[in-house]
Amino acid sequence: MKDSLVLQSRVSAHPDSRCWFLAWNPTGTLLASCGGDRKIRIWGTEGDNWICKSVLSEGHQRTVRKVAWSPCGNYLASASFDATTCIWKKNQDDFECVTTLEGHENEVKSVAWAPSGNLLATCSRDKSVWVWEVDEEDEYECVSVLNSHTQDVKHVVWHPTQELLASASYDDTVKLYQEEGDDWVCCATLEGHESTVWSLAFDPSGQRLASCSDDRTVRIWRQYLPGNEQGVACSGSDPSWKCICTLSGFHTRTIYDVAWCQLTGALATACGDDAIRVFEEDPGSDPQQPTFSLTAHLHQAHSQDVNCVAWNPKEPGLLASCSDDGEVAFWEYHQTAGL
Amino acid sequence: MRMERVSGLLSWTLSWVLWLSGFSEQGAAQQPHITKEKVLEVYDLILTIQDPEKPNTLEELEVVMESCVEVQEINEEDYLVIIKFTPTVPHCSLATLIGLCLRVKLHQCLPIKHKLEIYISEGTHSKEEDINKQINDKERVTAAMENPNLQKILEQCILEPETVLGANNIYNDEEEADKQHFSTFSASASTSRFLPYWSSCHDFL
Numbered sequence: 001m002k003d004s005l006v007l008q009s010r011v012s013a014h015p016d017s018r019c020w021f022l023a024w025n026p027t028g029t030l031l032a033s034c035g036g037d038r039k040i041r042i043w044g045t046e047g048d049n050w051i052c053k054s055v056l057s058e059g060h061q062r063t064v065r066k067v068a069w070s071p072c073g074n075y076l077a078s079a080s081f082d083a084t085t086c087i088w089k090k091n092q093d094d095f096e097c098v099t100t101l102e103g104h105e106n107e108v109k110s111v112a113w114a115p116s117g118n119l120l121a122t123c124s125r126d127k128s129v130w131v132w133e134v135d136e137e138d139e140y141e142c143v144s145v146l147n148s149h150t151q152d153v154k155h156v157v158w159h160p161t162q163e164l165l166a167s168a169s170y171d172d173t174v175k176l177y178q179e180e181g182d183d184w185v186c187c188a189t190l191e192g193h194e195s196t197v198w199s200l201a202f203d204p205s206g207q208r209l210a211s212c213s214d215d216r217t218v219r220i221w222r223q224y225l226p227g228n229e230q231g232v233a234c235s236g237s238d239p240s241w242k243c244i245c246t247l248s249g250f251h252t253r254t255i256y257d258v259a260w261c262q263l264t265g266a267l268a269t270a271c272g273d274d275a276i277r278v279f280e281e282d283p284g285s286d287p288q289q290p291t292f293s294l295t296a297h298l299h300q301a302h303s304q305d306v307n308c309v310a311w312n313p314k315e316p317g318l319l320a321s322c323s324d325d326g327e328v329a330f331w332e333y334h335q336t337a338g339l
Numbered sequence: 340m341r342m343e344r345v346s347g348l349l350s351w352t353l354s355w356v357l358w359l360s361g362f363s364e365q366g367a368a369q370q371p372h373i374t375k376e377k378v379l380e381v382y383d384l385i386l387t388i389q390d391p392e393k394p395n396t397l398e399e400l401e402v403v404m405e406s407c408v409e410v411q412e413i414n415e416e417d418y419l420v421i422i423k424f425t426p427t428v429p430h431c432s433l434a435t436l437i438g439l440c441l442r443v444k445l446h447q448c449l450p451i452k453h454k455l456e457i458y459i460s461e462g463t464h465s466k467e468e469d470i471n472k473q474i475n476d477k478e479r480v481t482a483a484m485e486n487p488n489l490q491k492i493l494e495q496c497i498l499e500p501e502t503v504l505g506a507n508n509i510y511n512d513e514e515e516a517d518k519q520h521f522s523t524f525s526a527s528a529s530t531s532r533f534l535p536y537w538s539s540c541h542d543f544l
Contacts, residue, residue: 018481036481062485065478081482107482125482152479170476196476214476252413253454272454299414303452305477324477 004296005276005319008330009050013041019322021066021308026073028314033328034064040078040088042095043328050330056095059086066110066155071117079108085122087140099140103130110155114163121165123153129167129177131184144184148175157200160262166209168197174211174221176241187238190221192246201260201267209241212255212269218279220245220290230288245290250277250297253305259319261311264335267292268319270306275299276321278333295335302327377410377451381420384448389496390427391436400427402437407460418453420445423460431466434459435544438474439483440496447497473544483544 013019014035023032030053031043040056060080068077076088076095085101085108105126112121120132120140131144152170159166165177165184174190174197195214202209209221224232224240234240253272260267267279278296285291302323312318317333382405386398397403402424409421422441426434438457445455457474459467473479483489 063481081485109478125479154478170472170479196472 004334005278005298005301006332006334008318008332009048010327010329011043011050011052012326013043013052013322013328014039014326017326018063018324019307019326019328020063022310022320022322022328023067023069023076024310024312024320025069026071026313028312028318031310031320031328032067032069032076033322034067034078035326036063038062038064038080040064040067040076040095042093050328053093054095056088056097059088059097060084062107065108068111068113070113071115075113077111077113077120079111079122081107083108083124085111085120087138089138098138101132101140101142103142103145104128109153112156112158112165114158114165115160116163119158119163121156121158121167123156123167125152127151127153127169129153129156129165129175131165131177146177146184146186148177148186148189149173154196155199157202160202160204160206162206164206166200166202168200168211170196172197172213174200174209188241190219190241190243192219192243193217196254198255199257201258203260204262204265208244210258210260210267212258214254216248216251216253216255218247218251218255218258218267218269219243220247220292222288244288245292247279247292250279250294251275256305257308259309259311261316262313263311263316266295266311266333266335268309268311268333270309270321272305274302274304274306274323276301276306276309276319276331278319280335296333298331301329301331374410374412377418377420378405378408380451381408381410381422381445381449384444385422385441388437388440388444389498391433391440391492391496393427397424397437397440401425402427403441413454416452418451419456420449420453421456421458423458425460425463429464429466431464431470434464434466434470435473436492436496438470439480439489439544440493442474442480443484443493444497479544 013033014037017036019033019035021034032040034040038060041052042054043050044053060082062081064078064080066079074090078086083104083106086097087099088095089098104124107125108122110123118134123129127149129146130142132140133143134140149169150171153167155168157166167175172193172195175186176188177184178187193213193215197211197213200211207223210218212218221241222244226234226237232240232242251271255269255271257270269277276298279292280295282291282293302325304324306321306323308322310320319331319333322328385403388397390397390400407423411419413419424437426437441457458471
């Protein structure tokens with residue numbers, strides 16, 4: 001297990017500061033990092049090394065908490081504690097801030113682009129989730145303000161294929177939203193975590209959702225459509241979500257991030273105990289009650305809390321992580337050969 | 340000769356066994372010794388923190404005591420520090436502010452590798468669960484700390500009295516010492532001037 005996650009490279013991405021989040025571009029050639037130094041850095045390879053290709057500063061007045069690439073790869077959105085979201089347009093190695101989205105009352109905690117590229121979601125400590133529409137002229141318009149959560153909303157993520165949005169909150173719940181007619185509505189609330197839910201990740205099919213929490217567990221939820229074979233009750237035409245697996249006893253502190261590899265199905269976690277862990281579903285396990293095994297556990301992956309883990313979308317096994325120590329690390333994960 | 344050798348061997352074995360049991364006792368005793376040392380290291384840093392409202396330190400007001408600090412060794416040279424403080428008043432904002440002061444002071448000054456948990460001691464506040472959750476959420480704490488008004492207040496609370504007075508704190512006589520002492524009090528009394536800044540926008544954390 002010790003040899004399954006091997007360090008490839010380490011860079012001091014945000015010196016004397018925290019690195020909060022990472023995002024790979026859709027082609028997997030660039031990695032964006034953001035941090036407490038209010039900067040965004042874009043990393044690319046030059047031979048065997050990862051080098052900083054661009055620095056995006058002057059965009060935000062406070063910590064940049066998350067970044068997200070558009071599906072076309074030409075835009076980068078950044079969410080900041082200064083209550084704004086910047087949209088950067090990429091022109092070769094240069095990035096220009098083309099729009100600043102305002103409206104949240106306080107810190108923006110997350111931003112995510114829908115797979116269609118026409119919708120953007122943001123969330124904030126003001127307890128709301130906003131849905132924005134983008135048109136061909138790069139004009140952004142807020143089409144919905146969702147006030148379903150009762151506390152700080154930590155993370156938003158879109159379903160890989162449907163226009164279904166998920167949010168994670170300090171109120172210990174996960175909520176799902178979809179468009180009904182002209183309005184966006186909350187169509188499901190997932191309860192079960194005993195403390196703040198920090199992050200979410202859909203599996204490659206979009207049928208399952210992983211959530212990670214301050215309660216030191218990862219929960220896997222499955223969507224059941226009305227009329228499903230398993231007899232899971234649904235209300236009306238809304239799908240129902242049920243917790244089908246809980247990974248507990250593995251993490252010793254808050255789990256800040258979870259990432260589901262879209263190529264291999266491996267699940268990685270970023271934990272406040274400075275470790276990175278990888279889990280894989282046991283082959284042949286019941287899809288309605290899957291079991292996952294810990295296949296990699298890297299103690300001291302960083303010298304402080306690990307805040308984010310991100311699988312490269314094109315290169316199987318390439319994992320990036322970042323930490324409160326300001327560093328970004330690149331890892332190679334070797335899957336256990338057959339069980 | 341043979342007898343001597345046997346008795347020599349016997350006494351050697353006996354002393355080896357005694358040494359072993361002494362070592363394991365010492366080993367067991369070493370753990371609490373190291374921990375006690377760390378507890379004092381942590382406590383020394385927090386006892387001088389000024390209360391945000393009153394011109395006294397947290398120790399003087401019994402908001403913190405040596406017994407409220409717990410240190411556990413998680414790994415070699417890696418510790419879990421747990422502090423349970425007792426706010427003097429049930430006012431939420433002040434309790435939260437004390438929690439922040441503790442966090443910031445240790446983050447800045449505690450050199451050992453550690454994870455920190457801060458709690459209000461059980462039964463001393465009606466909203467203790469809410470406050471505990473906030474002060475242990477590092478994202479919320481970081482965001483609050485970016486507020487310049489809050490930074491000013493925390494700085495005043497955390498500054499050591501010597502730094503308030505200046506570098507030279509060797510007094511020639513008691514009267515001089517008293518004068519210096521008073522100026523410390525007046526400096527800390529001024530922190531209450533800052534309270535309106537953040538009390539009015541109580542949504543700082």
